Amino acid sequence: MGLxxxxxxxxxxxxxxxxxxxxxxxxxxxxxxxxxxxxxxPFRGPWLLAPMEGVTEPCFRDLVLGLHExxxxxxxxxxxxxxxxxxDRPLPTRVLRRHLGERASPxxxxxxxxxxxxxxxxxxxVRAVEAGAAVVDLNFGCPAKGALKxxxxxxxxxxxxxxxxxxxxxxxxVGDSAPVTAKIRAGYxxxxxxxxxxxxxxxxxxxxxxxxxxxxxxGYCEAVDWTRVARAVEAVAIPVCGNGGVExxxxxxxxxxxxxxxxxxxxxxxxxxPWVFSGVEVDAATAARFLVDYAEAxxxxxxxxxxxxxxxxxxxxxxxxxxxxxxxxxxxxxTERDPARLRARLAAIADxxxxxxxxxxxxxxx
Numbered sequence: 099m100g101l102x103x104x105x106x107x108x109x110x111x112x113x114x115x116x117x118x119x120x121x122x123x124x125x126x127x128x129x130x131x132x133x134x135x136x137x138x139x140p141f142r143g144p145w146l147l148a149p150m151e152g153v154t155e156p157c158f159r160d161l162v163l164g165l166h167e168x169x170x171x172x173x174x175x176x177x178x179x180x181x182x183x184x185x186d187r188p189l190p191t192r193v194l195r196r197h198l199g200e201r202a203s204p205x206x207x208x209x210x211x212x213x214x215x216x217x218x219x220x221x222x223x224v225r226a227v228e229a230g231a232a233v234v235d236l237n238f239g240c241p242a243k244g245a246l247k248x249x250x251x252x253x254x255x256x257x258x259x260x261x262x263x264x265x266x267x268x269x270x271x272v273g274d275s276a277p278v279t280a281k282i283r284a285g286y287x288x289x290x291x292x293x294x295x296x297x298x299x300x301x302x303x304x305x306x307x308x309x310x311x312x313x314x315x316x317g318y319c320e321a322v323d324w325t326r327v328a329r330a331v332e333a334v335a336i337p338v339c340g341n342g343g344v345e346x347x348x349x350x351x352x353x354x355x356x357x358x359x360x361x362x363x364x365x366x367x368x369x370x371x372p373w374v375f376s377g378v379e380v381d382a383a384t385a386a387r388f389l390v391d392y393a394e395a396x397x398x399x400x401x402x403x404x405x406x407x408x409x410x411x412x413x414x415x416x417x418x419x420x421x422x423x424x425x426x427x428x429x430x431x432x433t434e435r436d437p438a439r440l441r442a443r444l445a446a447i448a449d450x451x452x453x454x455x456x457x458x459x460x461x462x463x464x
Contacts, residue, residue: 143175156199184213208233265302347377385421
């Protein structure tokens with residue numbers, strides 16, 4: 099399949115009730131057999147937890163999975179590890195198992211790799227599948243300076259043929275043992291090459307393309323342009339997963355309706371509200387309990403120090419919306435410098451014993 103290949107998608111219903119159309123360079127060609135891509139991808143529903151560096155390690159990811167394991171398939175369908183950097187040699191299987199975690203879940207977890215060395219990436223992908231990865235995802239979106247220096251992550255967006263070659267090398271190594279997917283941004287400096295990048299991933303053999311609708315240059319700016327996701331959908335036959343700008347549950351279906359994408363991936367929106375995939379509205383006590391459990395997991399499973407636990411909690415609290423926990427006083431959470439007091443406040447709210455009017459105030463330091 100060349101880079102010029104166009105998307106063909108069937109008219110009818112896909113496996114998750116997603117309207118599908120058959121296209122050839124944008125032209126509607128008429129109905130054919132439905133595309134049931136859940137048979138080619140392991141996800142049990144259309145919403146995915148995005149890979150996020152320093153966040154989607156097993157402690158946080160397992161808690162989010164646990165919230166949704168008993169919900170219908172229309173909820174959280176899959177999740178990914180934070181990206182695993184591959185430099186010039188394959189990573190040991192034990193490292194990959196550590197990223198995947200020990201807890202088994204009915205919701206599949208993919209392992210995301212980032213690198214530019216074809217041989218090292220290919221062998222690491224084989225080991226990832228052996229370690230239990232349900233999907234091998236390739237990162238072409240990370241905007242970090244370290245990734246750019248190594249000609250990995252979003253640096254590859256400037257070279258679509260190289261992107262195709264990386265995907266092809268991993269697909270050839272993994273074979274049919276697991277799907278290989280690719281995650282890109284809408285472009286490097288601009289979004290002029292969205293279609294070319296999407297077709298490069300497809301040409302390499304990716305079974306799914308996830309596209310963050312911002313460019314590398316745009317970083318995590320507030321403005322989003324979902325038409326870029328729609329352009330990728332029009333360009334390829336493989337399922338497209340939209341990403342970027344999802345803040346609440348209603349945005350999930352809205353993105354699918356506006357772009358035609360098959361799946362939606364949520365990153366920072368899930369840090370603000372881990373229940374975003376199901377639309378369940380929780381109270382402050384339930385929201386606080388999640389954060390208490392997260393801190394305990396970081397300390398007990400991850401060996402994190404009290405100050406590191408507090409830093410991770412604040413990473414979530416900066417964005418947190420669930421349960422109205424930070425609605426009126428986010429600053430006091432973020433400026434608290436005593437890890438024990440931060441966790442004690444959360445525990446009291448979770449247990450229903452917190453009385454804000456009578457309690458000793460959180461210490462705020464200049």
